[in-house]
Amino acid sequence: MAVKVTMPKLSDTMTEGVIVKWIKKEGDNIEAGDVIAEAESDKATMELEAFDAGILKKIIVKEGGKVPVNGTIAVIAESDEDISGLLKELKSAPQKPHVEEVSTKEVESTTIASAPVVDNTPQDEILTRDSIRIKASPLARKMAAEKNLDMRKISGSGPGGRIIKRDVETVLAESGVKPSLKPSGPAVIPAGGEDVPLSTMRESIAKTMVLSKQTTPHFYLTTEIDMDKVVETRLAINAIQSGIKISYNDIIVKAVAVTLKKHPRVNGSFAGDKLVLHGRVDIGIAVALDDGLITPVIRNCETKSLGQIAIEIRESAKKAKDRKLKPDEYTNATFNISNLGMYDIDQFTAIITPPQAAVLAVGVVQKKPVVKDDEIVIGHRVRVTLSCDHRIVDGATGALFLKDLKKLLENPLGLML
């Protein structure tokens, strides 16, 4: 029996997905569990598995095409089965907004790059999508990537509209940038300005942040923490040569986890008619990407050693940069930490990601003159700001949390307990 393959919900905020790549092609034999395609949700690129066996009879959404969650992307059927009725039905009820029928001719063509581009899904996020949809020589592609040029804005003068080196050079010359193969300078924007289509990730960030700022009553608490002992402790740990290098952020994450355990409301959620207090401490760590950010989650932080946390943060940050995170690896955190210390930011306020109760914004650990035993000496300080949802966390609740966090970081031996 013919089965429709639909776009699954790959993250809890996902409303539509983009087919990045078909792994199987029409006519291929499919076993249940086979990876048939890669799809992009608002957060990451994921593999789609088939749940039914049969022949991949028809690809409905071609590479680059966008489809709502549960929209049909392909049909799997028996080899001798007639699916024309089903196809007719699908055609008569087109799936909004971005589905297109793929002509047989395109499917037969082995050069994916020659398929005409119909929809206008943003393409600057993921290189593989560029390579599928824009014809360019490898060199032109590389040069454009290094200069952050949008390949769609370059007209190709090679055979069949292929973008070649001289096309990229022309664009660079017009924008006054010297062509070079050296690592990139600033993005080149034409004098008249330009419109950049939204990536799915950018759309998602925009939606979530607006929702949060409009519906969550934020207030902010800032404190300065003496980091002298953390600096010493970190040096001592890293001198052990265990193979694991600990960062300030790792120590802060561990300290926050321990402190959250004592302050369940800061680790909770306001759920309309009730407060939800979580038994676990799952901390999301914001990781910046080229265009956006993602928060891989370190689960059950309160039970993990500092070393373990350090390793997990390292691994998940790499996965995030490689866009390999699965939805369950970046959703359902109970608390987020955003650290802009590496950008030399003293202090800042972060926006809460609903339904969390709070988010901690961490600045740079810096040397400054401090008074100790009535003498001015050089000390290490960091400024942290807790953004709180006033519906569940009151001023004093947040302040007590920060007080305990400060105490712990100023005597980091407590972390060993």
Place this chain on the structure above:
Amino acid sequence: MQKKKLVEMYRMMLLIRRFEERAAQMYGMQKITGFCHLYIGQEAVGVGAIAALRPDDYFISAYRDHGHILAKGTDPKPVMAELFGKATGISKGKGGSMHLFDVEKGYMGGHGIVAGQIPLATGMGFAIKYKKEDKVVVCSFGEGAVHQGSFHESLNLAKLWKLPVIYLIENNRYGMGTPLERASAIWDLSQKAESYDMARATVDGMDVLKVYDVVAEAADRARKNGEPTLIEARTYRFRGHSMSDPVHSHYRTKEEVEEQKKKDPLIIIKDKLLKDKVLTPATVKELEAEIKKIVLESADFAENSPVPPLEAVYEDVYAP
């Protein structure tokens, strides 16, 4: 002939027989794979010929080569290990049954293409002459090889240039499943030497002493006068063409094989040495026990040796 030499020839034939019987068993246990051609029935030819040579003379043969390398004096252990495809094999596990080599002992292989080794033997003869040495080369091949061009090209060159090469046809009557009479226009194969005005001989290949005599005479001629010889040794293989071929099927009958086994070269020499009191039943027993131990040790050695490391795959493609 010295008593010691006679015993040594018998002992070597016995070693080859028992070694190959064990190899056949190991093949059945899948310790040995691929093509594995047994020499059983033909031992008198290789042993008699090599006994007639000096240790520094060269011997080169085809793929039915286990007997030849053992007769040339190679330790059975690395030979069995090679059949097992082990790192300790004589060819480091990269040659296998058909490609045994022991350059130190003058055993020059171990060649898988029918008649491919005949020009090589001719080239060694050329080198001996070029370097003004007094070695000789014995090149063994089956009767199936005499129809190849390389055989004829080689015989012509050897006679033309007076090279010290003895071309030894081990006529076991069947090229795989094709009997000589269906493959050759003539029955008396050494006749082919006449075309090249080359010395020739025909010998009973089941009698090691007769083979010894004929090869000794040819070696003398080669060493002294640089004259090649073509010898046909008439022998018989008791086993199938290779381990994966039947002993008898459409191409020969069971009765024929049983009849031939009455002329087992091992029995012929044993009976003679017993009759001449060179051996006694007791010494035969002792020899059997000694050989059995050697063969078992070789199988144990092969079994317990490591397989070649994967990094060896790129070794020895090129010489430095």
Place this chain on the structure above:
Amino acid sequence: MPVLTFREALNQAMAEEMERDPNVYLMGEEVGYYNGAYKVSQGLMERFGPERVIDTPIAELGFAGVGVGSAMVGLRPIIEMMTFNFSILALDQIFNNAAKLRYMSGGQFQIPIVFRGPGGAAHGLGAQHSQCLDPWFCNVPGLKVVAPSVPADGKGLLKSAIRDNNPVIFIESEVAYGFKGEVPEGEFLVPLGVGEVKREGKDVTIVAWSKMIHVALDAANALAEEGIQAEVIDPRTLRPLDEQILITSVEKTNRCVIVEEGWPYAGVGAEIAHRINMHAFDHLDAPVLRISSKDVPMPYALNLEKDVMPNAQKVVAAVKKVLYI
């Protein structure tokens, strides 16, 4: 520096190496009394005697095997194939013995042997005498394959080939034997596996070897008149291949045309294109193109023969294609 013909340069290389090492000898059809079918061995028999310059009957399989057998026991033969067309008769000895004996024996042998002679087409010799077998030999591990383009390389590479401890297929060109060039005197070695930039340029890389270098250089001169600077690379040894010189050039020019005399299907050019694809993909601004002989046996009629072979016009057209002009 003295100016020699290609055949004189090769002759000099053999004479010097035979002088240097008594184990080096030359064997082949007509190499001795006749002084060589193409006079490459001119005077060598007179100089070194018939023991070291050996005429053979017409028996390529036999004397190729004699060469390999003698190399197994310490000699260093140079086996002349009157033309490489006849080497086809000897392939069993070259592929199955020369190339494999070392490996099969677990390193017990080295086979220092050179098979040399002219390959490729001359003029009007028809299909069986006009073929380029470079890729056949290049395909076999255990062999080295050399294809010199100019007299100096001919000398330097042949001397290296004779001293190499492996079987070397040394493919010359009948039509190039009369080409002249400066050749250093005495000890002059060109290492195997090292290519050379025959002409520098920045706009396109043309890879060619053996007599196709001259086609490539003609094309480069024609292109220069139009302001296009072609870089001409001669790998000189086809196995092992100097990958780096190819990649370095393509990284500079971003485009590549390969000129080979052989047939297109599974040719050496296909391998070179693959290596460039593997190692310089991000530097390519156009697909790598190949100019080869047409995919037919060589016809006799001169107009057809000319049509089948690569020439400068075909190379110029390919270069313009990769330059998108």
